[in-house]
């Protein structure tokens with residue numbers, strides 16, 4: 001099958017590699033002149049497969065309210081009259097309940113174990 005992957009950060013080429021391994025004809029396209037110029041350009045390079053706490057957790061809503069006033073907040077929320085943004089906030093808050101946080105931690109742990117095994121392989 002001919003497959004086009006949009007985006008040449010860390011995720012796009014990884015997807016392309018697995019698709020190629022599976023025998024597909026893959027093309028990676030990016031709006032930048034070369035690879036890795038988006039978010040992947042200057043991340044910390046930290047492989048943290050054991051970091052399983054989601055940003056959305058029961059303590060997040062209060063923290064976010066405090067961060068609104070800080071320009072150096074680790075997670076910045078710039079409030080705008082954009083319903084996509086408000087819908088995102090609503091979804092974020094829904095994930096902050098103890099039950100959703102527990103469910104999400106289990107999923108992140110499973111994803112981390114899979115990522116670790118895949119990275120080693």
Ligand SMILES: Cc1cc2nc3c(=O)[nH]c(=O)nc-3n(C[C@H](O)[C@H](O)[C@H](O)COP(=O)(O)OP(=O)(O)OC[C@H]3O[C@@H](n4cnc5c(N)ncnc54)[C@H](O)[C@@H]3O)c2cc1C
Pocket residue numbers: 006007008009010011012029030031032035036037038039040041042043044045046047048
């Ligand atoms: C400051 C910082 C530090 C971080 N540190 C770590 C860390 O230590 N460890 C860790 O695991 N993660 C870290 N992260 C997170 C990690 O960098 C990102 O999760 C990861 O780089 C995302 O990769 P990506 O391929 O999904 O996105 P990107 O690298 O952003 O790639 C997306 C690509 O798609 C292209 N694109 C977008 N729209 C279009 C379009 N319409 N047409 C064509 N091309 C398009 C962009 O140009 C870009 O090249 C960090 C992030 C930041 C911001």
